[in-house]
Amino acid sequence: DIQMTQSPSSLSASLGDSVTITCRASQPINTWLAWYQQKPGKAPKLLIYKASSLESGVPSRFSGSGSGTDFNLTISSLQPDDFASYYCQQYNSYSWTFGQGTKVEIK
Amino acid sequence: EVQLVESGGGLVQPGGSLRLSCAASGFTFSTYEMTWVRQAPGKGLEWISYISSGSASIYYAESVRGRFTVSRDNAKNSLYLQMNSLRAEDTALYYCVRGGWYAQYWGQGTLVTVSS
Numbered sequence: 001d002i003q004m005t006q007s008p009s010s011l012s013a014s015l016g017d018s019v020t021i022t023c024r025a026s027q028p029i030n031t032w033l034a035w036y037q038q039k040p041g042k043a044p045k046l047l048i049y050k051a052s053s054l055e056s057g058v059p060s061r062f063s064g065s066g067s068g069t070d071f072n073l074t075i076s077s078l079q080p081d082d083f084a085s086y087y088c089q090q091y092n093s094y095s096w097t098f099g100q101g102t103k104v105e106i107k
Numbered sequence: 108e109v110q111l112v113e114s115g116g117g118l119v120q121p122g123g124s125l126r127l128s129c130a131a132s133g134f135t136f137s138t139y140e141m142t143w144v145r146q147a148p149g150k151g152l153e154w155i156s157y158i159s160s161g162s163a164s165i166y167y168a169e170s171v172r173g174r175f176t177v178s179r180d181n182a183k184n185s186l187y188l189q190m191n192s193l194r195a196e197d198t199a200l201y202y203c204v205r206g207g208w209y210a211q212y213w214g215q216g217t218l219v220t221v222s223s
Contacts, residue, residue: 001169034209036152043151043202043213055211087152091208095164096142096154 002090006099010041012107013078021073023088024079028068032092035064035073038101039084047086049075078104109133109212111203116217123193127217129186129203137181140207143188145199146216153199153211156188157207171197194219 003026013019023033031051036044040046045057051071061076075082083106088099115127129141143155156177165177176189186203200216206216 032208036210043215045213046209046211047210049209051176054206089152089154094157094164094207095143095168096157098109098154101151 001095002029002092004088004090004097004099006088006102007102008102010103010105012105014107015078015080017078017107018074018076019078019104019107020075021072021088021104022088023066023073025069025071025092027092029090029092030082031067032089032090033064033066033071034089035062037082037084038087044087047100055078069073075104111205111214113203113214114163115126116201116219118220118222119193121194121221123178123221124189124191125193125219127132127171127188127190127201127203129188129214131184131186131203134205135185136179138146139205140148140206141179141186142206142210142211143177143186144202144204144210145197145219146202148198150199155201158186159207169209190219195209195221197221 006086033051035048052064057107063074065072086102110132112130144156157175174192178187198221202216203214204210205212
């Protein structure tokens with residue numbers, strides 16, 4: 001099974017900051033990676049698919065990059081609505097694997 | 108508008124069974140792959156099972172293989188998860204998800220609690 005290592009597990013940032021979350025796959029997955037945002041008590045929301053494709057309706061301050069084993073989610077200019085947990089997910093095979101999650105908190 | 112509404116969760120004793128349902132609307136259900144994902148309280152996300160649009164391909168996570176069975180009824184726009192031999196570690200919020208490669212749409216989840 002492909003393992004996904006996500007870091008950091010949490011971070012504190014201020015409004016307007018740019019933050020980057022990293023996900024590393026245990027073996028190459030091409031660009032078969034998605035990113036989700038989850039707020040407390042809510043279902044996750046798709047942000048990015050195929051490593052860098054922005055889902056319709058998602059603000060352009062969210063961006064994804066990477067291929068192979070190393071991937072990044074960058075949020076430029078943090079907004080109040082962005083304080084949440086974020087998860088990466090690989091779909092190189094029909095056995096999905098999620099990262100452990102990153103909680104983005106207000107500094 | 109795409110809607111996925113799960114039902115069937117509840118409290119069950121270890122070793123018991125439950126059948127989850129997911130009612131889909133707002134899209135042509137029969138043409139989409141579907142997936143079940145769960146989230147234990149305060150924990151991360153775990154992929155459980157995948158079913159192709161016509162049910163020809165089905166996959167399970169190792170943690171549930173042999174105990175859970177996914178199925179769908181395209182005529183009823185519904186997805187199901189039969190869960191047998193439930194364990195305490197199966198306690199989680201179970202999400203019905205549209206997509207086989209990534210989760211484009213999620214239901215609100217149905218809570219399964221396995222406890223004596």
